Amino acid sequence: MSDFAFQMHQVAKQYPHFQLQNIDLQLPNGGIMGLIGPNGAGKSTLIRILMGLIAADKGTTEVLGHNMPNHQALAKVNIGFVSEDMRLYKNATLQWHMDFIQRIYPEQWNQKYAVSLLSKFDLISEQKIKGMSHGQRVKSSILLMLARQPKLLIFDEPTTGLDPVARKEVLNEMMVVLNDEDRSILFSSHNTQDVEQLSDQITFIDRGEIVSSDDKESFIENWRRIRLHADSPLTISVDQHVKEVINQGRNTTLIMHQFNESMLRQWTQQGAVVKGVEYMSLEEIFVAEVEAKRSGVAA
Amino acid sequence: MSRITKTLILKDIKLNLSPIILYLLLGIFSLWLLTSSQLGVFNTGAVILISMVIISGIHMITTTVTTERNDQVLPFVMSLPISFVQYTHAKICANFAVFLSFWLILLVGLMWVIFGQPQVPDGMAIFTLILMLEMLVMFTLLLSVALVSESQNITVVVMSITNIGLSLFMFWLSGFEAINSFMQTEQVVWNSTAITFVAVELLLVVVLLALTYLIQARKKDFI
Numbered sequence: 466m467s468d469f470a471f472q473m474h475q476v477a478k479q480y481p482h483f484q485l486q487n488i489d490l491q492l493p494n495g496g497i498m499g500l501i502g503p504n505g506a507g508k509s510t511l512i513r514i515l516m517g518l519i520a521a522d523k524g525t526t527e528v529l530g531h532n533m534p535n536h537q538a539l540a541k542v543n544i545g546f547v548s549e550d551m552r553l554y555k556n557a558t559l560q561w562h563m564d565f566i567q568r569i570y571p572e573q574w575n576q577k578y579a580v581s582l583l584s585k586f587d588l589i590s591e592q593k594i595k596g597m598s599h600g601q602r603v604k605s606s607i608l609l610m611l612a613r614q615p616k617l618l619i620f621d622e623p624t625t626g627l628d629p630v631a632r633k634e635v636l637n638e639m640m641v642v643l644n645d646e647d648r649s650i651l652f653s654s655h656n657t658q659d660v661e662q663l664s665d666q667i668t669f670i671d672r673g674e675i676v677s678s679d680d681k682e683s684f685i686e687n688w689r690r691i692r693l694h695a696d697s698p699l700t701i702s703v704d705q706h707v708k709e710v711i712n713q714g715r716n717t718t719l720i721m722h723q724f725n726e727s728m729l730r731q732w733t734q735q736g737a738v739v740k741g742v743e744y745m746s747l748e749e750i751f752v753a754e755v756e757a758k759r760s761g762v763a764a
Numbered sequence: 765m766s767r768i769t770k771t772l773i774l775k776d777i778k779l780n781l782s783p784i785i786l787y788l789l790l791g792i793f794s795l796w797l798l799t800s801s802q803l804g805v806f807n808t809g810a811v812i813l814i815s816m817v818i819i820s821g822i823h824m825i826t827t828t829v830t831t832e833r834n835d836q837v838l839p840f841v842m843s844l845p846i847s848f849v850q851y852t853h854a855k856i857c858a859n860f861a862v863f864l865s866f867w868l869i870l871l872v873g874l875m876w877v878i879f880g881q882p883q884v885p886d887g888m889a890i891f892t893l894i895l896m897l898e899m900l901v902m903f904t905l906l907l908s909v910a911l912v913s914e915s916q917n918i919t920v921v922v923m924s925i926t927n928i929g930l931s932l933f934m935f936w937l938s939g940f941e942a943i944n945s946f947m948q949t950e951q952v953v954w955n956s957t958a959i960t961f962v963a964v965e966l967l968l969v970v971v972l973l974a975l976t977y978l979i980q981a982r983k984k985d986f987i
Contacts, residue, residue, distance in 0.1 A: 481820075513987060516842075516843065516987075517847075518839070518842055518985075518986050518987040519985050519986065519987070520985070521986065522984075534847075534986075536851060537845075537847055538845050538846050538847045539845070540845075541843065541844065541845040541846070542845040544843075545843075546839075546843035547843075548839055550836050551836065551837075551839040551840050551843070552836040552837050552840065553837065553840055554779065554836055554837055555835060556779070557779065565771070565775060568771045569768055569771055569844055569845070608838070622855040635974065
């Protein structure tokens with residue numbers, strides 16, 4: 466049994482107007498990885514390669530110890546997948562879908578859990594899918610996935626388009642699942658708040674490339690926003706640590722990577738007053754990482 | 765065949781059972797019309813029968829293959845523990861199970877009408893069999909195109925062409941002296957022309973299916 470829920474090594478996929486390149490990514494068993502990227506960054510392509518739905522042009526992909534896409538049927542026995550663009554049979558009821566999934570996974574299906582999820586998600590099993598709201602449809606897909614208790618759960622933008630109440634219900638249930646340490650989760654989103662709430666490992670992706678991948682605490686710890694005040698203009702340029710300089714009159718804001726206190730000295734010696742050293746939100750870190758990557762300044 | 769493939773086949777059949785039963789009832793009704801001695805009623809029965817065979821095939825292919833893709837249900841199906849070849853196999857089996865059952869019931873019914881009704885010449889049996897086999901070929905072609913092209917537009921174009929083609933095929937077939945000359949007689953003559961038609965049609969079904977599996981197995985993007 467592999468120590469990793471999945472491993473991607475030098476994976477590449479070429480399309481006429483987009484390419485996923487040199488993807489090296491792995492998730493340890495029991496880990497929760499958030500995959501953050503703007504629209505069109507390659508999140509869904511990466512996930513579809515993991516699911517065996519797309520064959521990569523280069524590289525190797527192993528999921529739960531199975532080579533993808535060749536052994537996808539075996540791997541998918543223990544993978545649960547929900548994506549924003551996934552739909553159920555509109556003319557069938559949720560109960561019909563529950564019976565169908567139970568027939569596919571007779572040993573894994575947990576009827577008691579399914580019934581409790583029906584109640585938690587406020588769903589009616591006899592309702593046809595076409596009569597459901599978008600939020601109810603997403604919750605139905607998640608119910609069908611969770612009730613069969615897969616070892617690896619892959620969510621591709623599951624909260625996109627959900628109203629705040631439905632989003633909270635979905636996130637709460639995902640947090641309950643996280644308590645099971647044997648289960649691994651990959652969760653893609655362009656909503657950094659959702660990812661920050663759930664993930665312990667975060668991967669940023671942009672323009673088909675992994676920008677950076679690390680644990681959440683390291684990201685938070687490595688980045689700072691420094692607010693300086695000086696009577697005369699400061700001469701600060703972008704370098705290995707200073708990723709962005711924003712001048713607003715006498716105030717200067719710096720976006721810093723791998724910050725340490727000693728760095729402040731060089732600016733105080735220039736006459737600057739440090740008005741604040743602040744942690745950055747994951748969204749700000751993501752934007753800073755992506756901009757640094759796009760401008761060619763390695764973070 | 766794996767348990768999951770069987771479940772997928774049954775799923776497609778169950779989801780389409782009501783309309784298929786309706787088409788079957790209309791098909792059986794058309795057989796009753798074919799027993800009429802009045803030419804107008806007989807022709808109406810023939811038109812309804814041919815339509816039901818065509819419609820049942822089109823209905824299954826559009827709902828189980830193209831609509832499933834257009835409605836974005838395919839990611840749900842492909843998230844299940846199956847490979848793309850198993851998916852293809854399940855679709856082919858579900859479509860053939862429904863269409864062939866329908867086709868066989870109507871073929872047997874037609875033979876019953878031809879051999880049981882004195883006003884219908886027995887010689888029609890060969891022409892009818894070749895025509896029914898042609899419908900099977902067209903159904904197979906349409907299913908193959910739907911699965912391989914993954915496009916509703918292309919499938920609709922091929923659907924239109926095959927429907928026009930069926931009428932042209934009827935004229936073309938009845939133009940063969942070896943077929944035409946026995947249609948209005950009481951003799952069922954299996955000459956080389958008739959055997960060639962049947963053999964080529966059966967071969968086409970096999971070749972189309974083999975090509976479908978081959979192309980699907982070589983695909984790199986399954987969704």
